[in-house]
Amino acid sequence: MSTSINLAVIPGDGIGQEVVAQGLKVLTAVLPQDVKLETRQYDLGAQRWHRTGETLPDAELEALKHHDAILLGAIGDPSVPSGVLERGLLLKLRFAFDHFINLRPSKLFPNTATPLAGRPDIDFVVVREGTEGPYTGNGGSLRTGTPAEVATEVSVNTAYGVERVVRDAYERANSRPRKKLTLVHKNNVLVYAGHMWKNIFDKVGQEYPEVTTDYLHVDAATIFFVTQPERFDVIVTDNLFGDILTDLAAAVTGGIGLAASGNINPTGAFPSMFEPVHGSAPDIAGTGKADPTATILSVALLLRHLGYEAEAVRIEDAVCADLAERDGTFRSTDAIGDALAARVAG
């Protein structure tokens, strides 16, 4: 734990700007007086791309390396062709900084509107692999745009990459009261990758005799997410399945407005990056309707990663208390940020 934090901030597009402002507000409020917070904003995203054609120039990638962590709002805009900013900026950061742990906790907070009847007790964390699978950009297209086109996408999986995320997931499961770890894949169809994942999962599991393990195909996992989400404690899965499952998890725990995430490189070789799971929501940008809670909870993950455990817990407790007292009347992005900043400071 350092006594200064040198933070890179990438507000990005749409509501990204608005929610990041609230995240910084709460971060400033929660930090002890003697911790020096330095921030540098990076102008990256749709506007930059329209202006200069750049997504993430080398100089900025290099500069980003020297921060302790990155706080990111949201990336993407309908005016930019799909994939340009996602691949050229967001995924480029995750890959360049080797964010192999994409950590996405899911908790049904009090008083939140889950679409599930009966309000099951949901409290699990998805450890999504962040640097492999179908996200590597391998693949291509032949005879593009013609009736004879062939397009491929290659999911690349390595024992190196799978073992490190599986090990991280066992560590997390082992440190939680229920000590349960579920592997989600589709090894009855994706037999090459699926069997490798399962073999490594079983092998590493021998080092964690206290962890109870389970395996589910991804299709079956979605069923349990809505019928029996309380069965999950820690889930480990590949990049694409993790993407799908964590949006579903956000939906059943009261919405994408509350879902936080960390793109973590536990080795410390590169800065880790924290961002809400939601997108840039251009339809509500500028209206003050965006819920900054997901970003503020991502700030808690950021603090925990940097060793500020007490401050992380203060934010999480504040969110919990704030949600418990919400009475359904509309509060603006700013008002929610103010309320949470007041709580963590008080």
Added chain:
Amino acid sequence: MSTSINLAVIPGDGIGQEVVAQGLKVLTAVLPQDVKLETRQYDLGAQRWHRTGETLPDAELEALKHHDAILLGAIGDPSVPSGVLERGLLLKLRFAFDHFINLRPSKLFPNTATPLAGRPDIDFVVVREGTEGPYTGNGGSLRTGTPAEVATEVSVNTAYGVERVVRDAYERANSRPRKKLTLVHKNNVLVYAGHMWKNIFDKVGQEYPEVTTDYLHVDAATIFFVTQPERFDVIVTDNLFGDILTDLAAAVTGGIGLAASGNINPTGAFPSMFEPVHGSAPDIAGTGKADPTATILSVALLLRHLGYEAEAVRIEDAVCADLAERDGTFRSTDAIGDALAARVAG
């Protein structure tokens, strides 16, 4: 519409046997007296594999070609390594018979236990591509079992394959009252396949000016499945996304015990195959607890495919009426089959 049906029956594993028996019971009951039903059972699945090491020998594949349709129960058993029967039997049939339309309707029937609060009005159909995507078996594993292993899975997509399923989906959307078609993919990450899907979707759409179209990333689609499922009418998507979404659809519409499917080759070059979406459920095999309704609804899809529209509707109406009258007391597999057979005959 022929006056005889020459049906191949593959009961398969676990509860497959039990539910197929009920499907045949209802099929026999619903068919007009003058339609001759011939069935031939094929002994394929886990037991056959244990006995002979065979999954689907050429002779049987050849024989299956000469049926009007196939009714399949379920394939898979924990005693067989994951993937052996799925790839060697179930997917082999789908690929050999070019079942490019994997049709999976989802409807929230009265009186069924959806996990969703508020019982939204759900009535959509997923048109899942059945012969491409990550299901082709392309890929491999290098240095298998070592710390240097690399495993790949290749999603193969062709304009030929995508256009035919997209066109089928537009036809279906165009013939439904709401005329709405949603493409689900992940074209911000899987840019090669995703852009081809989207381009073909847009191009074919020009021929269907009355159909309203929408595009959703697969992760966002799972959110709407639980928060706003009434927004969907027809969905078209790739093989893997369709697999995931249809299990989730089954869960929100009252469970996998009600979800029917057809693996359809609309050209008629090969027999189409109808099966419940659920698996072989070895844990409840032989207990009489399996719900045969999904198989019976699959028989309705089979009849519709063969031109027996009135009979298909009779089955669907019977299921609807039966569910409306269920009072929560336990009924065995056999009892449900008897009740539905009585209704369609009466």
